[in-house]
Amino acid sequence: MILKYTILFAALFFTACIDNKPEKNLDGKKLLEQKCASCHDLTMPPLLSPNEPAPPIMSVSFHVYDFVKPNDESQRFNTAVEFVVDYVKEPSFEKSICDKESLKQYGLMPSQKEKVTDDETRAIAKYMFTHYTQQNLSEAMKAKAKYDALPxxxxxxxxxxxxxxxxxxxxxxxxxxxxxxxxxxxxxxxxxxxxxxxxxxxxxxxxxxxxxxxxxxxxxxxxxxxxxxxxx
Ligand code: HEC
Ligand code: HEC
Structure with a gap:
């Protein structure tokens, strides 16, 4: 019984800590839809239309997550989030970790500085790296295969x-x-x-x-x- 309350207490305590972060009330999914979907396809797996103006956000998420260079492996998530926050504000060829061919194909992303705040981008990026994961992709593919097989x-x-x-x-x-x-x-x-x-x-x-x-x-x-x- 005491153990149960201790756990409950610990859970409440940690939730309270997380609550202090300014982006916690921001809905990353909704913001992604509002602020980024005009250029980036959000579906998983992506639709891959021939004239897409930007790479699908799933590809961006996988790519950034894999290619950022955290000082410490445990910091990969945060490093990836901060990369996005910075890139959205000030994109540049030097910073880009997109491959050169794709950069040429799409052109550089225009800065979104006037359209989205850092906290909003942070919420978006957190959503990106928790939603666009290998595991969620394989579940989505399974669901899609099941749907495709229906009469x-x-x-x-x-x-x-x-x-x-x-x-x-x-x-x-x-x-x-x-x-x-x-x-x-x-x-x-x-x-x-x-x-x-x-x-x-x-x-x-x-x-x-x-x-x-x-x-x-x-x-x-x-x-x-x-x-x-x-x-x-
Ligand atoms: C006006 C179109 C447009 C909008 C709006 C847009 N992007 Fe992009 N984005 C691009 C293009 C084009 C690229 C590919 C070229 C590049 O990497 O700069 C890109 C690339 C990126 C990259 C990849 C950088 C890399 O080096 O791999 C990230 C991260 C990104 N966008 C995040 C976002 C987020 C988050 C939003 C919404 C807040 C957003 N973008 C809104 C056009 C857009
Ligand atoms: C909002 C609920 C609802 C939806 C959505 C709905 N139905 Fe129905 N359907 C009913 C009800 C209730 C009846 C019985 C109506 C009655 O008593 O005349 C019915 C009756 C029918 C009938 C028999 C009609 C008749 O003349 O005897 C058919 C066939 C049918 N539905 C097919 C469909 C198909 C196909 C769809 C989708 C394209 C569909 N329904 C969507 C509620 C619904």
């Missing part, structure tokens, strides 16, 4: 939030896709119409409304309905 129809259902109201096997806000399959098994076109127009009151026990999906293309409707009709 096309299920992807459309996910993208359009169908699965927020319908489960395959059990009723939720709307009837299960299995019951829907049963109703429409021999009339796919009626099902497509129904998805397009939405519905209310056709199903007993469901009081919510099925929204209309007029924005879906014929092809999407077809793929989605095929998927529901063929669910096993």
């Amino acid at each position: 096309q129809g299920e992807k459309i259902a996910l993208k359009n939030n169908c699965l927020g109201c319908h489960k395959v096997d059990k009723d939720l806000v709307g009837p299960s896709f299995k019951s829907i399959q049963e109703k429409f098994i021999s009339s796919k076109s009626a099902m497509k119409e129904s998805i397009k127009n939405g519905s209310k009151g056709k199903w007993e026990n469901f009081r919510a409304m099925m929204p209309s999906y007029k924005q879906l293309t014929d092809e999407e409707l077809e793929t989605l309905s095929e998927w529901i009709i063929n669910l096993s």
